[in-house]
Structure formats: C-alpha cells, structure tokens
Amino acid sequence: MTEPRPPFRAHLPHLRRAFAVWRRNTAVWHKLLVPSLLANFGEPLLYLLAFGYGFGALVHRVGGLPYITFLATGIACSSAMNAASFEALYSTYTRMEPQKTWEGIHATPLGIPDIVLGELLWAGTKGLINALAILLVALALGLVAPAGALWALPVLFLSGLCFAALALVATAFARGYDFFTYYFTLVLTPLLLVSGVFFPLASLPQPVRLGARLLPLTHVVSLVRPLLIGQSPPHPLTDLAVLTVYTLLAGAGALVLFVRRFER
Amino acid sequence: MDDNAAALLVTDLRKTYGGRTVVDGLSLRVARGTCVGLLGPNGAGKTTTLRLLLGHTRPDAGRIEVLGFSVPEAASQARARLGVVGQSDNLDPDFNVEENLYHYARYYGLDPRALRERFTDLLTFAGLEDRRDAPLRELSGGMRRRLALIRALVHDPVMLFLDEPTTGLDPQARFHLWQRFRQLRREGRTLLLTTHYMEEAERLCDRLVVLDHGRVVAEGSPQELVRRHVEPFVLELPAEAGRDLGLGEERHELRTLHLEETVFVYARARENLESLLSRCPETPARLRPSNLEDVFFALTGHALRD
Numbered sequence: 001m002t003e004p005r006p007p008f009r010a011h012l013p014h015l016r017r018a019f020a021v022w023r024r025n026t027a028v029w030h031k032l033l034v035p036s037l038l039a040n041f042g043e044p045l046l047y048l049l050a051f052g053y054g055f056g057a058l059v060h061r062v063g064g065l066p067y068i069t070f071l072a073t074g075i076a077c078s079s080a081m082n083a084a085s086f087e088a089l090y091s092t093y094t095r096m097e098p099q100k101t102w103e104g105i106h107a108t109p110l111g112i113p114d115i116v117l118g119e120l121l122w123a124g125t126k127g128l129i130n131a132l133a134i135l136l137v138a139l140a141l142g143l144v145a146p147a148g149a150l151w152a153l154p155v156l157f158l159s160g161l162c163f164a165a166l167a168l169v170a171t172a173f174a175r176g177y178d179f180f181t182y183y184f185t186l187v188l189t190p191l192l193l194v195s196g197v198f199f200p201l202a203s204l205p206q207p208v209r210l211g212a213r214l215l216p217l218t219h220v221v222s223l224v225r226p227l228l229i230g231q232s233p234p235h236p237l238t239d240l241a242v243l244t245v246y247t248l249l250a251g252a253g254a255l256v257l258f259v260r261r262f263e264r
Numbered sequence: 265m266d267d268n269a270a271a272l273l274v275t276d277l278r279k280t281y282g283g284r285t286v287v288d289g290l291s292l293r294v295a296r297g298t299c300v301g302l303l304g305p306n307g308a309g310k311t312t313t314l315r316l317l318l319g320h321t322r323p324d325a326g327r328i329e330v331l332g333f334s335v336p337e338a339a340s341q342a343r344a345r346l347g348v349v350g351q352s353d354n355l356d357p358d359f360n361v362e363e364n365l366y367h368y369a370r371y372y373g374l375d376p377r378a379l380r381e382r383f384t385d386l387l388t389f390a391g392l393e394d395r396r397d398a399p400l401r402e403l404s405g406g407m408r409r410r411l412a413l414i415r416a417l418v419h420d421p422v423m424l425f426l427d428e429p430t431t432g433l434d435p436q437a438r439f440h441l442w443q444r445f446r447q448l449r450r451e452g453r454t455l456l457l458t459t460h461y462m463e464e465a466e467r468l469c470d471r472l473v474v475l476d477h478g479r480v481v482a483e484g485s486p487q488e489l490v491r492r493h494v495e496p497f498v499l500e501l502p503a504e505a506g507r508d509l510g511l512g513e514e515r516h517e518l519r520t521l522h523l524e525e526t527v528f529v530y531a532r533a534r535e536n537l538e539s540l541l542s543r544c545p546e547t548p549a550r551l552r553p554s555n556l557e558d559v560f561f562a563l564t565g566h567a568l569r570d
Contacts, residue, residue: 020370028358100354107348108371109340
C-alpha cells in the first residue's frame with residue numbers, strides 16, 4: 001500500500017489519550033454487557049455444536065484432530081477476526097459519523113491519531129473478548145488444553161489488532177454503511193474459507209495454498225491451533241512477524257487516512 | 265508578537281479549498297475576559313475560521329495564537345484550556361447526563377472520580393441537577409444545549425468557543441442560556457461566539473466582528489457599528505408604498521435599500537422620515553432607530569447566500 005504523502009504531519013498518537021477513548025468504548029460495552037455477551041457466546045456456540053457434532057459424525061478426524069476440536073480451534077481465530085472487524089467497521093463508523101462522538105472528543109486535547117489508536121485498541125480487545133468466549137466454551141467441552149488457551153490469548157489479541165487495523169483502513173474511506181458489505185464479502189469471507197479455519201490448507205490446490213500464506217488469518221490459525229491443543233506452533237516467529245507487519249502497516253495507513261479525512 | 269492581554273490573536277489567515285478561498289487574509293484579536301461575536305452570512309468563513317482556531321485544519325498562510333499557544337503546532341495544549349460548544353449536537357448518546365460529563369473529563373486527562381462535586385455544581389448551574397441519571401433521549405433541545413455547555417466546562421477552561429449556541433431554541437431556552445453566558449463572562453472567562461441572531465450579538469457581545477468572503481468587513485462594539493455604518497433612523501415600508509412616495513427620485517438626505525417586498529429608508533434625522541410619512545399617512549410603515557440588522561445588510565448585502 002503506497003500512501004501519497006499528506007501535506008501535513010500526522011502526529012504520533014499518545015497512548016494515555018488513546019486509553020481514554022478505549023475506556024469510553026469499554027464503558028459503553030459494559031452497559032450493554034448481557035445482550036452483547038449473549039451474541040458473543042450464542043452464534044459461535046451454535047456453529048460449533050451443529051457443525052462439530054453434525055459434520056464431525058461424518059468426517060471424524062481432520063488434520064489429526066477430532067473434527068470438533070479442529071473446528072473449535074479454528075473458530076476461536078475467526079471469531080477474533082470477525083468481532084474486531086465488525087467493531088472497527090460498523091461501530092467505529094457510527095461513532096465517527098452519525099453519532100459525532102469523534103467530533104465531541106476532537107474538541108478536547110485528543111487529536112485524530114489518539115482517537116484512531118483508541119478505536120484500534122478497543123476493536124482488538126473486542127476480538128479478544130469474542131475469542132475468549134469460544135475458548136471458554138471449548139474448555140467446558142474439554143476440547144482444548146487450559147495452559148495452551150492461556151498462551152493463545154496474547155496471540156488472539158494481536159490478531160484482533162491486526163484485523164481491526166485492516167478494517168479501519170476501509171472505514172477511513174467509508175461514506176456509508178453499504179460499503180462494509182463489500183468488505184465482508186470480498187475480504188473477510190474469502191479469508192475465512194482459505195485460511196484453514198473449517199478444513200486444512202492441505203486440501204486446497206497448490207496455488208491457493210501458497211496465496212493463503214500471504215494472508216493474516218492463515219498465520220493466526222497456524223499459531224493458535226497448535227497452542228490450544230498443547231503443542232508448539234511449527235513456525236511461530238514467521239507467523240508473529242507477518243501479523244505484526246500487517247498490524248503496523250495497516251495501523252499507520254489508517255492513521256494517515258483518518259487524519260486526511262478530518263483535516264480537510 | 266507578544267500580547268499577553270490577548271486570548272486570541274490571528275494575523276493574515278488564509279485557507280483555500282480546491283481553488284476556492286474561504287478565509288482570505290483574516291486578522292482578529294480577542295482581549296482576555298471579553299465576549300466577542302463573529303457575525304456573517306452563511307459561507308462567510310465563520311465555521312472554517314473556528315476549525316482553524318481549534319487546529320482541526322491547517323491554514324495555507326497566517327499565524328494563529330490561542331491563549332499563547334501557536335496553532336496548529338500546539339493546538340492540543342490550546343484545546344486543553346478551551347471549552348467548545350459545537351454547532352451540531354455531539355453529546356454522547358450512549359451515556360446518561362452525568363456519564364457525559366464523567367467520560368468527557370477523561371479526555372482532558374482528569375480523574376472523573378475526584379470531580380463529583382464539580383459535576384454537581386455544573387449540573388446545578390445548568391438546571392439539570394434533577395436529571396443526573398436521565399438518558400439523553402429524555403432531554404429537551406434546551407437541556408441538551410445546557411448539557412453541551414457544562415460538558416465544555418468540566419476542565420474549567422479560561423476561554424469558550426460557542427458556535428451558534430442557541431440556534432433552534434425557543435425564547436425561554438435561549439434566554440436561560442444567555443444568562444449562563446453572562447455569568448461565565450463575569451467569572452472572567454473569554455467568550456468567542458458565532459451567531460445569526462443580531463439580538464443575541466447585541467445583548468451578549470462587547471465587540472463584534474463582521475465577516476464576509478473570508479475577510480473582516482467591520483468590527484467594533486454593537487453601538488459603534490450602528491453609529492458608523494448606518495444612519496440612525498429607518499423607515500420600513502412595503503415596496504409599492506415606496507413607489508407612491510416617489511422614492512425612486514434622487515433625494516440626498518435619504519438612502520433606500522430594497523429587500524424583497526420591503527423598502528428601508530435610512531436618514532440622519534428623524535424629521536426627514538416623519539415628513540416623508542406625513543405625505544401619505546395611511547401607509548403601513550414602521551419608523552424605528554436603526555439596529556445591528558441594518559448594519560448587517562448594509563455590510564454584507566441582501567442576496568440570499570445558501
């Protein structure tokens with residue numbers, strides 16, 4: 001991604017100021033805790049049970065694991081992606097445009113970079129919360145190893161940040177909600193299907209398999225699935241490096257794009 | 265330029281959007297502890313000027329100093345000492361009345377738990393002490409504006425930017441807000457106000473700055489502006505009655521202004537207008553002293569700007 005250099009200097013965000021935005025969003029989430037958690041647990045749980053037991057009765061073992069375990073470890077990753085993306089698209093846009101929450105915050109010492117970082121951290125947190133919900137269900141069903149689940153948490157938070165940053169780039173361009181449908185259909189759904197969440201990469205054609213290695217969700221799954229079943233990931237440094245690079249590039253891009261959007 | 269008495273100092277400010285000059289060499293000085301009104305028709309550059317002053321957009325040229333801080337370089341420090349009541353309602357609908365103050369305080373780096381007493385004082389100041397826990401949807405337009413005002417006061421700012429703060433309110437709600445603004449001014453705060461209501465400008469402001477086409481076209485106290493830019497008396501009458509009185513002819517002691525179906529006849533002496541009126545006593549006309557509205561038309565013309 002090459003950004004044309006803006007005619008101004010986007011100042012670096014301050015973590016303390018960004019944290020005020022994170023706390024604002026956390027407080028709103030906390031007010032709506034019960035319906036929010038129901039949604040967090042509800043849908044993935046249904047998928048897990050229906051496909052895990054229904055489909056699992058047909059295929060038994062996938063990638064050396066019982067299918068329901070394979071699926072639970074995959075869904076933990078995809079739910080981090082979905083929740084972070086949804087938050088950074090729809091909810092961030094709502095606060096930015098119709099609700100004018102950003103405008104109110106921008107009258108205070110906070111600058112756009114501070115607000116964007118706050119939104120990024122919050123959407124990443126939201127991804128972690130949703131993944132955690134799946135992990136709790138998987139733990140209760142005895143599908144994953146408790147120690148491994150603990151190790152997976154920081155990785156899932158990083159995944160949340162990564163997908164939040166990518167989604168924020170889209171939000172910075174958005175002029176309405178319709179735009180986000182494209183993002184889900186053209187970006188997130190293909191990612192979900194080729195990154196080893198529902199079936200192993202090995203079953204895909206060679207070119208797709210190679211292409212999938214460039215995609216962030218593949219690396220999340222490659223890290224998180226082994227961790228959750230108590231094994232070491234095969235190439236953790238590569239996976240972490242890819243996710244970090246995606247997060248930093250998309251995060252910086254989003255920052256510049258939002259500053260441009262607001263400075264005019 | 266070292267000017268400690270100025271809360272706001274703007275020199276030769278310019279801003280262009282895609283070839284259109286919105287702010288065109290604007291200079292402005294607001295003394296500490298005064299209330300200054302920015303007037304001007306839509307598109308005169310008021311909103312862009314405010315955005316420039318807040319550091320929300322960068323000028324193409326010129327200098328801005330707000331409370332001694334260079335903007336946009338130190339805009340964040342300047343905003344830490346400013347309170348802003350925006351034109352649009354941007355209260356946080358996800359929170360109730362007190363939570364709006366609570367979370368806003370955090371953006372200023374304050375610990376809201378230590379500010380309970382201040383919140384109570386502010387809620388009392390705004391007449392919202394019984395609405396602490398009310399969700400925003402239960403507030404009237406006037407209450408929302410008062411909440412927006414005290415939200416801008418959580419950090420005890422020395423200066424306030426009020427952007428059309430009473431637009432759309434009923435007379436009672438407007439009067440209530442005026443009282444609050446006066447009190448804030450008495451407390452020694454500096455107020456910068458934009459408004460479309462001449463009565464509001466006249467009642468609240470020590471000084472007025474009239475903008476048009478991104479430039480200052482006049483400034484002074486409301487009385488000064490009236491004295492300087494229009495004759496002291498005016499006769500308002502329907503256009504056709506004006507024709508009957510022969511107003512089309514050259515009369516050096518009178519100045520006429522046609523605005524839609526109305527003619528305004530300005531004169532230095534009341535007698536000139538009285539004698540004009542006596543020639544045609546049944547004309548439905550109004551003879552009155554000139555006011556800011558007349559100044560506004562005289563300076564910015566009367567074509568519709570939207």
